[in-house]
Amino acid sequence: MVTRHPAPTLDTVAERAGVSRATASRVLTGDPRVSDRARESVRQAAAELSYVPRQAARSLATRRSDALAFVVAESGERFFADPFFASVLRGAQAAAAERRRQLLFVVVATDDDRARLEEYAAGGHVDGAMFLSVHGDDPLPGRVERLGVPVVLAGRPPGRRTSLPYVTPDNVTGGRLAAQALVARGCRHPATITGPADMTATSDRLIGFRAELAEHGIDLPPTHVAGGDFAIGGGYRAMEELLGTATDVDGVFAANDLMAVGAMRALRDRAVRVPEDVAVVGYDDVPIAADADPPLTTVRQPLEAMGRQMARMLIDLADGGEASSVTLAVELVTRRSA
Incomplete structure (x- = not known):
């Protein structure tokens, strides 16, 4: 007969690490406000106990999904044809992983796509959304923000949407x-x-x-x-x-x-x-x-840096902080065509 042992809990991890439950929680959710010693102790204890946070339970308790939407306002064909998007995505994914967030890729090419994204955001499935390749005065970023979901834009927005933070090359x-x-x-x-x-x-x-x-x-x-x-x-x-x-x-x-x-x-x-x-x-x-x-x-233009900056700003906003728009420097790369 196989004996089943109870799954380790956050309390058992905290006890093994010799820290409070709150400190253990902060370490395991990527909160930087802990000491290096506490972080190492909690991570070691979690590894020894094979502890895996229960995302569903944590989401119910915190009302957070720990997921960010990477939204491209183009067709899927355009996204896969232009390496610009992949470079920004690479940076955003790296920054999200650093803070233990998941990145969800979303293409919004049609009105149906936009409606589905709004419904998804309204359902609390994402803690924030970064928008790339926004055309004209597209109302979607503003509508998502009004749902209480933080928004960061790639590129300077048109005048009447300047309240939304953005990351742009110069x-x-x-x-x-x-x-x-x-x-x-x-x-x-x-x-x-x-x-x-x-x-x-x-x-x-x-x-x-x-x-x-x-x-x-x-x-x-x-x-x-x-x-x-x-x-x-x-x-x-x-x-x-x-x-x-x-x-x-x-x-x-x-x-x-x-x-x-x-x-x-x-x-x-x-x-x-x-x-x-x-x-x-x-x-x-x-x-x-x-x-x-x-x-x-x-x-x-520093595409990966743009993605990293957007993700970090979005996480800060989702955590209740503030974010200011950022302009990144560009440089000329001289080759043989000119």
């Missing part, structure tokens, strides 16, 4: 760095491929690019601006458009690396050499940039 400076790279290359007739018009990253990068060119006495006429969609195909089509309207173009700033790769493919199909005839600069520094032909000069 996109205006990034646009300036791209312009500086083209000017240093000797370009006097640069063009740009922008991202979607309803995103602040697009407008901020364009503002910086245009302002830096102006300081060098270079105009950016409408014929030298083409709209894109942050995808390779969109970059290809926008470059073809520019070649039809800006016949003197000698440099291109694409507002992300995927569009820059698409632009270089369009130039190659027209037998235009990069960088000898047209220099190209991208934005992000995702892995495809270094592998492009030629390797892409680009503005690097």
Whole structure:
């Protein structure tokens, strides 16, 4: 006959570690407000006793799920095609794991998706939500926050939603760095491929690019601006458009690396050499940039750091703390395309 021993409890872990039940609970929930000695003692006791916290019971007691939603306001196809999202997700996952939180990946591409996320958040299944790739004045982040669920945005939001905290790269400076790279290359007739018009990253990068060119006495006429969609195909089509309207173009700033790769493919199909005839600069520094032909000069934004910062801010908010918006520095990575 097999004898079943009672499962270890938080009280038995605390007794074995020689600490209070409250201290043991703080250690096992990732609360940093404990001494190193207490943390080590509790972890050792938990390991010796094979103690596993009962999440369901803990959630009922604390009214917390210990889960965060990583929400991408794009289609699943777009998410998996753009390494930008995976890089941010990697950083967010690392930070969530440090604080013993689970990260739930959610795609919201349709109205039904948005309604399901609202219902899920209203049910208390997540302690916070980080939103990426928010377009225009999408009301979903604000609606989730009004449910009492903390929200952090990736990117500076439009004016009327500035009360929501955000983490953003310094996109205006990034646009300036791209312009500086083209000017240093000797370009006097640069063009740009922008991202979607309803995103602040697009407008901020364009503002910086245009302002830096102006300081060098270079105009950016409408014929030298083409709209894109942050995808390779969109970059290809926008470059073809520019070649039809800006016949003197000698440099291109694409507002992300995927569009820059698409632009270089369009130039190659027209037998235009990069960088000898047209220099190209991208934005992000995702892995495809270094592998492009030629390797892409680009503005690097700290994607993993952005994810880590968002997750940490969200956990602080969920724990009853405060969070202030953060702007992260960017830098130019020079390769052969410009």
